[in-house]
Each structure stands twice: as structure tokens, then as C-alpha cells.
Amino acid sequence: MRLESLRYTERFGSVRINDLQKVLELDSGKKSETPRKEEIAVHKIEDEVIKDIEGRMAIVIPIKDEKLKLFEGVISGIPHDCLIIAVSNSQKKRVDRFRMERDTLAQFCRFTQRRALVIHQKDENLAQGLAQAGYSDMLDEKGVVRDGKSEGMIIGILLAMLNKKEYVAFIDSDNYIPGAVWEYVKIYAAGFSLAQSPYAMVRVLWHYKPKISPEMYFKKWGRVSEITNKHINALLSEKTGFETEIIKTANAGEHAMTIKLAEILPYASGYAVEPQELVSIFEGFGGILPTGSQAAAKHGIEIFQIETRNPHLHEERGRMHLREMLVPGLSTIYYSDLCDKKLKERMSQELIDLGTLQPGEEIPRPHLVPPPKKVDVQSFASFMKEHLYTYSVLEE
């Protein structure tokens, strides 16, 4: 893979926010000595470097009643050396869709001779293990894991930890293009290969997100992303005194982290999860509020933003209201201790102008699940040990 080289980095305390880098070439061919004149503008990341990272990476696929053909396409695009972890919150009662997902994954893994895990979000052993290890914030009043994609993501992170992976990445199960899924993984690995800190994050920006109806129109920015990016940049600008547009991936669902970083971040519910990660990083490592991790602050946190070559084409499941998508993202900024009154007012006003908030109404506070590091991993691991084989799709 060839990427544009890093041309610009902004610093916020010990956070290094790298400007957008574009993928130039999906497949950069055989290993070679890069000519010197190329190095200035372009990073060539050799296949063996990428594959080495893939072998240490878990790909978490949250899935909920998704079309099986799409799920099958997604898994076919994930490079072989990655560990697939499907976290399902699909129905089991009327039609056992979880069983179908498991069967689809098992058939794929049997033919391609690879390992994969699949777990249901409401798995009872999992819930018991979490409760025992002190992570009951994840559980609802019935004692099973709460609904929500971010809870699924955390289950994925924990399973990646139990499987001794060093990187964890997220890919949605509704992607139409297996080749785009493949590119996301290459981008994650390429980003990590450039990281100097063991606390790194790679966020994907879609080259285009086509609108497919009534005809193909290649939209560069979604409105929600545009507004969320604007306010998260304002949060930075007002603290540093320099206006910035550095954040271009506030809502990036396709993203990856080193486990070291993933385990020290809290996770917000629903559409708040991705912007919250950034806000939490800025809070914890921006040098303004007290840090939660001296070790991470010492190494610094590195954020990569990489633009795909493939367009993003995914299943449209009815119209989401602007409110449902926009308000949770902005709430992460609104309730940050970094956010001052002026910015709060600007955000409220914008939401009122857009008709997504009533005058006088308060923005709802995001629900935060504390960092996976809170779990007593030893206790969790020893409880889960005897159940782990039940999540493996291939008999071992």
C-alpha cells in the first residue's frame, strides 16, 4: 500500500493529531528499495509489514439482524491473518438469526482454514464473567449486557485482550463492498506501522459515500460529520488559541486502536461512541485536565486519519432522523470538562436552528461505560477460560 506521507501534525498536550493522509495505491507490489526522491511525498508500506500487524490484530464486527449475504461479503474481505470476532445482538427467538450468523461464519472458516469467534451480546457466561470481574456498568437490570453497539465493541475489545491481540479494529457488518473492507484493514495496519507510540488510533475517512437513490451521487461529507467535526475542532481551537480544522473523522465508525489505548478509554452509547473517543483522549492527554494514565501520557497518543480509495456503500436502513445521529455526537463535546460556556451555547443554538432541539431543552448526557481496564482481567480471564471454546466457530 502507498499512502501520502505525513505532511502536518498538530499537537494538543501529548496528543499528536495527524492530518489526513490519502491512500494512493491499494497494492504497492513486491518489496523494493524505495527510491529516495519518492520518500518525501509517499510512504510505501511493504506487504510483510502489513501482514505482520494483521497477525496481531482482531477485527470486531458488531452485527444485529444483518442480511447474511452482506455479512458473508464482509468476512470474505478480511485478510486471513486477522482474528475475526463477531459480536451479535441479533434475535434468537422467533428466528434464530444468531445461529445463522454462526453457521455462515463457520462455513467460511472451514473452507478458508481460519479461526474466528462469535459471541452473542446476551451470552450468560459473558455476563457472569463481567459481573464477577467488576464490570457491572456493562449490564442491564436483567443482569445481561446492555443493548448497543458500543457495548458490543467493548465485548470485542475484551475478547481481543483474552486472545492476546495487540490491535483491535472495528468494521460494520453492512458493507456492500468486500474490497472496501479489505482496504480498511490494510489502512489500519499501514497506520499502525507508522505509529511511534504504543498508544495509537487509526480513523478512516471514506473517499466518497455515494447516495444511491435516485442515481449515483458521490457525496464527500455527510452533514452530521460536518457539524460534529466543526465543533470538535472548536473545542481544540479554543483551548490552543489557534483555529484548526485538523479533525476530519469525528464520526469514523471504521477505526482501530492499539489494545493499550483501547483499554484506557471510556465508551459512550450509540452514535456518541466515536466522537467520545476523541473527546476522552483530549481530556485525558491534552495537558489541561489531569491524566488517567501517566504511561500513555509519557508515550503520547497518536491519531491517524486516512482516506480510502474505495467509496463507502452500505445498507440504508430507513431514514435516521438528524436528531438521533447528531445530538449524541455533540453531547460528548457538550459535557466535556474542556468545553466552555460559549461553545456550549453555540452548539445548543445550532441544534435549535436545525430543529433538533427545543429552545430551553437540555442536550441529553451521553451514557459512558468506563474503560475496559477497569475489569479485573485476571479474574475475567480465569472465569471465561472454560467457556472460550464455545465462541470459536471451528471445533478445536
Added chain:
Amino acid sequence: MRLESLRYTERFGSVRINDLQKVLELDSGKKSETPRKEEIAVHKIEDEVIKDIEGRMAIVIPIKDEKLKLFEGVISGIPHDCLIIAVSNSQKKRVDRFRMERDTLAQFCRFTQRRALVIHQKDENLAQGLAQAGYSDMLDEKGVVRDGKSEGMIIGILLAMLNKKEYVAFIDSDNYIPGAVWEYVKIYAAGFSLAQSPYAMVRVLWHYKPKISPEMYFKKWGRVSEITNKHINALLSEKTGFETEIIKTANAGEHAMTIKLAEILPYASGYAVEPQELVSIFEGFGGILPTGSQAAAKHGIEIFQIETRNPHLHEERGRMHLREMLVPGLSTIYYSDLCDKKLKERMSQELIDLGTLQPGEEIPRPHLVPPPKKVDVQSFASFMKEHLYTYSVLEE
């Protein structure tokens, strides 16, 4: 890459027609010893095998007034080690689109440090070289190369020959998905790696070809393909006495050949070009009509048909009439010396029933350009030698 292993092959004289093989996994990871039990059902093709073939492959991209964003996406998906040969028949007068294509390609190649050729179909030196080398069938009354995609393909084959490539492949310039382009090339290389004969062809079947309007619908077979496949299979069935459905890629625009095979086939104009390749192979090597190449007959011709994982999404340029697309393809079967009266009548009747042919109207005969082997390659090469550098996008 992992492919389904070959489960079934039909023989027609010295032609081996392999049944459809599906891509199971886009990226099969690090090199490894394949477990024995897997081998029965699955071919794992190692990256180094694929890359080695890519280094000997030219990718020909015919282009005509295509959106530059799409062209740029297509070239970004072609693995680095392949030689890109863009053959343009775009306008140069009012707006010099050829110049823009050249600039786009040059910019890409400068950053990615790769070679590429771009040539205009009406290039005067090319026309002179062809005339001198005895290939005036390619030229029109003005003495330049005729319009048409198949003429562009032949130019590509000739340039691949001059560049000592062993494989030549075709990819359309209107593909929306760079990751799908990448997969086509991997499929070509994977197919060739399985070939036992130096006369081999790989034809791509799209997993789905989505209709994008009014909403996403994943269509498996186009109507034109369905009808063309049916009649080409009938051609085989009636000669062998065994009914067959082996051909599933009669209209495959995405296909590749060894140069040895490419240079001995004639090429038909327009939508007839892809089915004509099959018909010509059946005529020349089916054991019924006299063969044009003893060497090829001895080795046998191998045809691979491989189904992608990615859907095929390309630019829709207005509605084509069924007639324009269907009649040329069927004409290649109709005018084959292998085609008997009964099949001719069935085809005419079907076209009349579809309203694409008037009763009593004769199916137009396809225009055939004789095989590139007809060219006196020595003479062509020595004439072109001093001009070749003008087609290279990077200064050498």
C-alpha cells in the same frame, strides 16, 4: 487469495473449459503449508505467486471520454507490478480529454513510481507502423485506426507484446470500486497460476451487478448474458451430443489471456468481441474444423471462469437497447462454421420474439479483425522503437 478448487472441466477437442470457481477469500495471508484436508476443496494461491505473474502482466484500459475521477480510481486499484496501458479514444479537439487522461495517469505514476503507457487510438505513428507491418485491417479509410473498443484492445495487446509481457488483461475505465479492480487482477493472476497450458484465458463473472435505481437490487445475471450463454452452450451441446451449461461468461468484459493465446485470436467489433473469443477458440481447437495453430492445439486451450467477491458497479451511460447489446453477441455464434441451421433458426426466432430483429431480416455479420499474429512484429517493433517513449507517461 483462496479460490474454490476446480471441481469440473468439460473438454471440447483440445479446449478445456473449467466450470465456475468462486473467490472465497480476497487475501489469504502469509505463506503457509496448506493443510492437506483443505487442498481438496480450496486453492490457496500465495501472494508471491500472484505478484510474480503481475510483474509479467499488462493491464489494458480502453477509455473514451470517461470521468477522470473514475479513471483515477481504476488505476489506483491496479497492483503496482502490472504495466498499465491506457488506450484512449477520447476527444482531443474541443476539450483535450486525452491530455487530461495522460496528466492524471502521469501524476499517479510520479507519486507511485511506476511505469504506464498511454496512447491515443488515432495516433499517427501507430497507424503508420500498423500499415507498414501489414495490419491495415485495423485502419479506416482515413488511414488511422478504426473506432471501437476491440481495436483499442488489439493496440493494447500489441503494446504488451512490444513490452515483452506474457499476459494481457482488460479492465474497463468506468468502474466505481477500486477494490473490485484490484480483485480482478488478483483473479487473473490466480487463474493463470492454475493453468497448465501456455494458451490460457481467465474470464470474470461478477458476483452481483447491482441495479442502483431506484434502490439497490443485486442482480445476478443480466438478460443479455443469459441469452448469449444459452446459445453458446447450445453450440457446444449440439456438437458433443451432451447438453451443457458450462459457459457462464460469454460476455465477460473483464478477462485476460496469455499473450500466446491473445495473438492467435481474431477480434470482433463492439459487443461481439468477448463471445467471439470463445467462438474462435471452439472453431480453432474444438477438433471439428481445421486448426489455425498446431502448437496451441497440442498444448490445449484452457478457459477459467472465476466469480468475484465484489459486486460490479459501473457508470450507467444512458439506456442501451437490447438490440445493440444482444444481436452482436449472437451474431458471432450465428456466423460460426460450427453453427447448424437449427440453432440459427432458434436464435433468429428468439431475436424476433424479443422485438430486436424484424421477421425476414438477416442478423448482421460481425466485423472481424484478424489475429495480431498477422502483424510482422519485427517490422512493427522496429518502426515503433523510436516512438515508444512518447507513450510513456514518465520521462525516462
